[in-house]
Amino acid sequence: MPKWRREKILEESLHPSARIDLPAWPFCGLVLKGQIPRRGYPSDPKTLGEHICKTRLDRRLQQIHVARELDVSVGTVKNWERNRTAVAARLLPRVVAFLGYDPGQKASELPGTEAVL
Numbered sequence: 110m111p112k113w114r115r116e117k118i119l120e121e122s123l124h125p126s127a128r129i130d131l132p133a134w135p136f137c138g139l140v141l142k143g144q145i146p147r148r149g150y151p152s153d154p155k156t157l158g159e160h161i162c163k164t165r166l167d168r169r170l171q172q173i174h175v176a177r178e179l180d181v182s183v184g185t186v187k188n189w190e191r192n193r194t195a196v197a198a199r200l201l202p203r204v205v206a207f208l209g210y211d212p213g214q215k216a217s218e219l220p221g222t223e224a225v226l
Contacts, residue, residue, distance in 0.1 A: 160212045161204065162190040179203050 146152075150166055151159040165175050172190070176183045179200065188194040196204055205211050 154212070156192050157196055157204070157212055158189040158192045160208055161186070164208050165190075175207065179207060 147166065149162070151163045154160045154163045161175070165172065172183050172186045176186045179186070180203070181200065185194070189196055
């Protein structure tokens, strides 16, 4: 197929307002910096479910992996993270072990934190 025919087909296939005579402009070395907030990521968790969700996302785990680790169903983990149900008292030790800290403790009581006077 001749070059002029290919160009004609290309022009016909483009949107009528498309311009093919202008090159695409680069961003001239523009670099965007910053964090994109993750959807559903609790940056300041207040409930136990938000703590579970934050820890899971920080560790890049799926809900099924958390469910297996805590020996519960995936639906249970979903309900905890959405604050639909509370964690049963018998499961609290497993949840605290998964989190690596007890969210019920005051900030001054957490290991590695010091009281500021």
